[in-house]
Amino acid sequence: GAGVSQTPSNKVTEKGKxxxxxxxxxSGHTALYWYRQSLGQGPEFLIYxxxxxxADDSGLPNDRFFAVRPEGSVSTLKIQRTERGDSAVYLCASSLSTGPYEQYFGPGTRLTVT
Amino acid sequence: AQTVTQSQPEMSVQEAETVTLSCTYDTSESDYYLFWYKQPPSRQMILVIRQEAYKQQNATENRFSVNFQKAAKSFSLKISDSQLGDAAMYFCAYRSMANAGKSTFGDGTTLTVKP
Structure with a gap:
């Protein structure tokens, strides 16, 4: 079956956008996770x-970051007034539920803020 | 807060030989899960092996096994009969049972396999 997909695969934007x-x-996975991975580091939890x-948005770095999942399936991570420090790979994962279930990761979106 | 430390930024192994990757973690909790993930250059994270802290028996998945030392808060990964396809970044991760949606990852170990 289809895995987790993320779009776009790459995004270049200007500071402030x-x-x-x-x-x-x-399909059928009730839990969804967002992580941020900076170069040379492990994924950093953002929200799930x-x-x-x-259920837990304690990893969102500040109020410029927001995420939604209105129908319990697709999720959108929104970043306002982007800064150069936001440049990273943003990874999404899903699992049947939380707990010991395997998290299946998408290929990530590489965000570059110029 | 939980922390995960991988003290080996890079490791190399000869094809067909065995290598061990180290991971230590810090937590005050007694119930949790530990994971090893593989991330090849394609960026797709793949679960390698999982261990529940309440299980004393070390997890094994084919050529991959762990040495889980709960008292020492150590969780190392052993790869036997290394293959060229094992070359990747390996991440150790911690997940609390109390907040089982939030994972904490180490900074990874880059494994090179020499033919």
């Missing part, structure tokens, strides 16, 4: 959803 990153999870609600 608004961007949206999309994640399509595996159980169904439509954000």
């Amino acid at each position: 608004y961007v949206e990153l999309r994640c399509d999870p595996i 959803f159980q169904g439509t609600g954000a």
Whole structure:
């Protein structure tokens, strides 16, 4: 079956602009996760959803970052007033539920802020 | 807060030989999960192996096995009969049972396999 997909695969934007990153999870997966991975580092947790609600958004770095999952499937990570420090690979993952279930990762979106 | 430390930024192994990647973590919790993920240059993270902290038996998946030392908070990955396709970045990750949606990752170890 289809895995987790993320669009776009690459995004270049100017400092101060608004961007949206999309994640399509595996069908039937109720849990969805967003991570940020900077060069040479491990993924850093941002937020996760159980169904439509954000169960834990403690990893969002500031109020410029926001994520939604209105119908419990597709999720969008939104970044306002982008800064050069936001440049990273944004990874999305999904799983059947939370707990010991395997998280299936997408290929990521590489965001470059110039 | 939980932290995960991978003290070996780079490791190399000869094809067909065995290599061990180290991981230590810090937590005050007793119930949690530990994972090893593989990330090849394509960026796609793939689960290699998983360990529940309440299980004393070390997890094994084919050529991959772990040495889980709960008291020492150590979780190393052993790759036996290394293959060229094992070359990748390997990440150790911690996930609390109390907040099982949030994973904490180490900074990874780059594994090179020499033919």
